[in-house]
Amino acid sequence: MTGLIAVLAFDELWKVGKYVYYGLLASQNRGQDRYFAAVSDGEKLNVFEDDLNYLQINGSKLLNSNGHVGIGGTFTSNELHRVKYSYLREGWVEVAVIVDGIVDKDLTTLCRDLIKLMKSGNSLAEAFAEVVKGIHGIYSLICLSNRGELIAYRSTPGLRPLHIGSYGFDLAIVSTESTPISILGGDLKRSVRPGELVCITPEYVKSFTIKDNGRPALCSFEYIYMARPDSILDGIDVYHVRKSLGYQLASKFKHDVDIVVGVPDTALPYAIGFATALNKELDLGFISTGSKLRTAIKEDPKDRLIGIQLKLNPIRCVLSRRRVALVDDSLVRGVTIKNVVQILRNKLGVKEVHVVIGSPKLRFSCPYGMEIPPSDELLSANLDEALSTKYVEADSLTWLSAENVIELFNKYGVNLCLGCFLRSHLIG
Amino acid sequence: MKVVVLGDGSREHTITILLSRSCISPKIYVLSSYRNPGLKKAAEDSGGQLFRCNILSPSEVKGIVDELSPDLIIIGPEEPQFHGVVDTLVDGGYAVFGATRKLAEIEKSKVFMRDLMWRFKIPGRLAFKAFTDVNEAMEYIENAGDVVIKPARQAGGKGVKVIADLQAYLSDIKSEIRREYAKKLISDVMTHYTDIDYKLLIEERVDGVEYTLMTITDGHTVLPLPLVQDHPHAFDNDLGPETGGMGSIQGPGYILPFINQQEYQESIEIIKSTLKALQTVVNDRYVGVLSGQMMLTPIWGPTVIEFYSRFGDPEVVNLLHVLDTDFLDIVEAAVSRKLASIKLKVRDDLVTVAKVVSPKGYPNNRRVAKGHPISVDEGLIRSNGCEVLYAGVELGSDGNLYTTGSRIATILCSGSNYKVVSDVANKCAELIKCIDGWDTFYRSDIGSESLVSERMRLAEAVRDVYTYRRKNNLVSIKVDWIPGRGATIYDYR
Numbered sequence: 001m002t003g004l005i006a007v008l009a010f011d012e013l014w015k016v017g018k019y020v021y022y023g024l025l026a027s028q029n030r031g032q033d034r035y036f037a038a039v040s041d042g043e044k045l046n047v048f049e050d051d052l053n054y055l056q057i058n059g060s061k062l063l064n065s066n067g068h069v070g071i072g073g074t075f076t077s078n079e080l081h082r083v084k085y086s087y088l089r090e091g092w093v094e095v096a097v098i099v100d101g102i103v104d105k106d107l108t109t110l111c112r113d114l115i116k117l118m119k120s121g122n123s124l125a126e127a128f129a130e131v132v133k134g135i136h137g138i139y140s141l142i143c144l145s146n147r148g149e150l151i152a153y154r155s156t157p158g159l160r161p162l163h164i165g166s167y168g169f170d171l172a173i174v175s176t177e178s179t180p181i182s183i184l185g186g187d188l189k190r191s192v193r194p195g196e197l198v199c200i201t202p203e204y205v206k207s208f209t210i211k212d213n214g215r216p217a218l219c220s221f222e223y224i225y226m227a228r229p230d231s232i233l234d235g236i237d238v239y240h241v242r243k244s245l246g247y248q249l250a251s252k253f254k255h256d257v258d259i260v261v262g263v264p265d266t267a268l269p270y271a272i273g274f275a276t277a278l279n280k281e282l283d284l285g286f287i288s289t290g291s292k293l294r295t296a297i298k299e300d301p302k303d304r305l306i307g308i309q310l311k312l313n314p315i316r317c318v319l320s321r322r323r324v325a326l327v328d329d330s331l332v333r334g335v336t337i338k339n340v341v342q343i344l345r346n347k348l349g350v351k352e353v354h355v356v357i358g359s360p361k362l363r364f365s366c367p368y369g370m371e372i373p374p375s376d377e378l379l380s381a382n383l384d385e386a387l388s389t390k391y392v393e394a395d396s397l398t399w400l401s402a403e404n405v406i407e408l409f410n411k412y413g414v415n416l417c418l419g420c421f422l423r424s425h426l427i428g
Numbered sequence: 429m430k431v432v433v434l435g436d437g438s439r440e441h442t443i444t445i446l447l448s449r450s451c452i453s454p455k456i457y458v459l460s461s462y463r464n465p466g467l468k469k470a471a472e473d474s475g476g477q478l479f480r481c482n483i484l485s486p487s488e489v490k491g492i493v494d495e496l497s498p499d500l501i502i503i504g505p506e507e508p509q510f511h512g513v514v515d516t517l518v519d520g521g522y523a524v525f526g527a528t529r530k531l532a533e534i535e536k537s538k539v540f541m542r543d544l545m546w547r548f549k550i551p552g553r554l555a556f557k558a559f560t561d562v563n564e565a566m567e568y569i570e571n572a573g574d575v576v577i578k579p580a581r582q583a584g585g586k587g588v589k590v591i592a593d594l595q596a597y598l599s600d601i602k603s604e605i606r607r608e609y610a611k612k613l614i615s616d617v618m619t620h621y622t623d624i625d626y627k628l629l630i631e632e633r634v635d636g637v638e639y640t641l642m643t644i645t646d647g648h649t650v651l652p653l654p655l656v657q658d659h660p661h662a663f664d665n666d667l668g669p670e671t672g673g674m675g676s677i678q679g680p681g682y683i684l685p686f687i688n689q690q691e692y693q694e695s696i697e698i699i700k701s702t703l704k705a706l707q708t709v710v711n712d713r714y715v716g717v718l719s720g721q722m723m724l725t726p727i728w729g730p731t732v733i734e735f736y737s738r739f740g741d742p743e744v745v746n747l748l749h750v751l752d753t754d755f756l757d758i759v760e761a762a763v764s765r766k767l768a769s770i771k772l773k774v775r776d777d778l779v780t781v782a783k784v785v786s787p788k789g790y791p792n793n794r795r796v797a798k799g800h801p802i803s804v805d806e807g808l809i810r811s812n813g814c815e816v817l818y819a820g821v822e823l824g825s826d827g828n829l830y831t832t833g834s835r836i837a838t839i840l841c842s843g844s845n846y847k848v849v850s851d852v853a854n855k856c857a858e859l860i861k862c863i864d865g866w867d868t869f870y871r872s873d874i875g876s877e878s879l880v881s882e883r884m885r886l887a888e889a890v891r892d893v894y895t896y897r898r899k900n901n902l903v904s905i906k907v908d909w910i911p912g913r914g915a916t917i918y919d920y921r
């Protein structure tokens with residue numbers, strides 16, 4: 001995945017490098033391996049890219065860069081074969097572009113096409129409005145020119161989020177999720193509409209409808225796993241979604257337990273909702289070591305396991321000799337949960353482990369850019385409930401149904417893509 | 429009857445239209461710094477005339493007025509008041525509607541205003557520090573935290589820097605901005621003004637919903653007008669730099685959908701107390717307009733951001749469609765100190781939306797925004813039930829209209845609900861264009877359902893906090909402490 005961030009100051013007193021820097025830090029949930037950033041002072045673009053681990057060590061060039069407008073993106077290494085950003089200079093025009101999602105066009109070619117149109121007198125927005133006609137995909141995109149023109153586009157039907165915020169009279173902020181806007185001290189204003197192109201310069205903010213085809217649809221996996229729980233996506237609080245789904249899970253759960261624990265960090269809101277509905281004690285089951293890693297999106301299986309074990313050191317006095325409901329947000333390969341169940345049972349002497357999953361059975365890969373492994377690597381696509389339960393070595397395994405999710409989102413009045421659970425993508 | 433109106437924007441255009449509706453049909457003479465086509469037409473239609481002059485020069489203004497010997501003079505903007513134009517005219521024996529120089533300090537000097545509010549313990553006051561010494565100000569700014577920097581003198585809606593500073597990791601960049609900005613203010617803005625000792629005002633920052641309460645007074649009676657909400661950000665969704673105001677909404681009735689009757693009453697009380705305090709310290713009688721630019725905040729509820737010694741522009745434009753009392757009667761009653769005899773009639777079946785159309789480049793790069801020929805389809809705008817009030821437009825010697833670099837004009841629209849009215853206003857705003865292809869812009873979101881309900885949500889959250897805190901006696905003191913310099917205590921009780 002990619003976390004997009006863009007910051008523009010209306011008053012050229014500001015240097016936004018530091019804002020882009022912290023925007024990147026706040027977008028790591030969507031990509032923790034690499035970053036790319038570009039900053040314009042109205043004349044030229046300065047470009048920065050590196051391993052994201054080094055950002056805090058040698059990000060000083062970005063921090064101190066001169067310029068009142070900048071963009072940035074965070075990426076996962078799974079995706080590096082699929083280039084998500086590009087920078088190109090031809091003559092006096094420079095353009096940098098970053099994409100979250102899937103496009104069928106090579107990004108360097110995209111930059112070249114933009115530059116060609118800009119050289120013949122078009123603004124970046126005009127050029128993009130033309131070039132976008134030849135792009136197919138499901139994506140959100142930000143783009144910056146050396147002249148300091150910033151554009152943001154969100155493709156229909158809206159599966160990849162994009163938001164606009166502001167900081168007083170001084171800054172405009174564009175970001176995939178709303179959280180980076182608040183981390184930068186700003187206020188979330190609205191989401192970009194699917195099919196809408198927003199262009200921002202110190203002299204104007206304009207919005208164009210490029211495409212308007214029907215009801216927007218949001219990605220259920222954003223709400224279930226990808227987004228930060230403190231984000232608000234398209235007006236819906238991610239935390240509230242997760243807690244409500246946890247609440248609904250309780251009605252599917254048929255066992256008695258002494259205690260509820262959640263797998264940190266993503267599953268905690270689910271565990272809170274679940275324990276509340278069940279009226280059982282919620283406790284802290286695990287403490288993590290080292291930096292926060294998002295284990296599910298690591299590619300190498302061994303890395304994943306190391307990540308899990310560092311993340312999940314159990315607290316003995318909470319778990320030992322109890323009957324435990326262990327809540328997780330999703331079940332991908334089942335490796336994480338199996339490992340945790342083994343530790344709980346073998347090392348801590350937990351009497352019963354009931355695994356509770358805050359989402360429906362994950363069975364299909366995502367053609368729209370959400371990094372879900374291929375079907376043959378997904379537990380629920382290959383083993384039935386009984387075998388899955390035995391595989392993860394749990395005493396029971398409970399999922400939500402797709403209907404549970406649909407019902408919740410109907411309350412918000414939005415369309416949802418549940419393709420990774422139901423194959424038929426974009427239903428609602 | 430002859431009436432002189434001084435000023436050149438859409439506020440004055442509104443005033444002339446209000447006057448021309450009077451059953452007395454006065455002859456209107458306008459004194460302006462440029463040839464605003466709206467003012468010119470309104471003056472000429474009434475049998476009067478537009479005179480160009482330096483409206484800040486008391487002697488030049490008096491010279492023309494002496495020729496005209498009018499029955500009444502209405503002062504539109506604040507700067508002529510600051511320059512003593514009213515004092516000269518009053519001394520010359522004229523009936524003037526507008527604050528004298530000393531009374532207009534309430535707008536001119538934000539330091540004077542804050543000081544007055546603290547001295548008289550007027551509710552809605554904010555903690556502040558004023559500086560004459562640049563170095564001292566700089567030192568304070570270093571550690572000031574979450575504050576607003578303002579030029580100590582009103583500088584035509586330019587120069588306020590609101591820097592929310594609650595993230596330590598971004599705070600050095602903000603200190604730098606504050607420092608740079610304070611320097612710029614002192615060197616660029618404050619050096620133009622020699623009429624004030626203080627240079628900078630640093631004020632506690634608050635959050636909430638802004639609104640304007642305009643009142644008319646004869647120094648004794650205060651006649652509150654319906655509340656109006658201005659939109660200072662340049663672009664849709666409250667994005668972008670501060671402007672003189674990109675549009676305003678009003679109604680239905682005296683309050684707004686997000687400000688309740690009690691908050692309206694409290695705001696009126698704040699203006700009344702301030703008026704009383706002001707007249708006491710200045711020892712003069714206030715005749716004219718006193719407006720409060722207010723914010724509903726969690727600390728106070730109704731809180732004063734600043735006062736105007738005049739009508740707000742564009743706020744006054746909204747009144748054009750709802751004021752049912754003869755405006756000339758009101759002004760005459762005020763100057764003859766019989767305002768108590770006026771009963772205001774306001775249409776409460778309408779809401780009004782005013783939208784300002786500006787040239788690209790406004791507000792930060794007015795140089796490029798100036799000198800573009802424009803066309804205004806007045807006929808079509810009228811046939812939509814809307815009105816155009818001209819602002820930064822000059823009638824050139826070739827008969828064409830040109831932008832002055834400031835806001836071009838205000839469209840006023842009214843109807844039974846905000847959504848419909850806002851949509852019609854948007855349509856009409858499209859009818860003002862630069863014919864050389866230069867871009868213009870306006871805010872399509874003003875009056876929209878989503879923005880109005882957003883304000884309602886915000887106001888509701890603020891209201892929840894301030895009413896709770898009042899009820900539980902949690903309104904207390906604020907302590908400002910600079911290490912090594914001792915503490916300042918602000919008592920809000």
Ligand SMILES: Nc1ncnc2c1ncn2[C@@H]1O[C@H](COP(=O)(O)OP(=O)(O)O)[C@@H](O)[C@H]1O
Pocket residue numbers: 554576578582583584585586587588590631632633634635638660670721733734
């Ligand atoms: N103390 C404050 N806290 C938060 N915002 C403020 C404060 N003072 C001013 N502002 C914001 O800045 C804008 C301009 O300030 P104001 O005092 O009205 O100056 P002016 O209109 O002369 O530029 C206000 O409309 C308000 O949005």
Ligand SMILES: [Mg+2]
Pocket residue numbers: 585721734
């Ligand atoms: Mg103001």
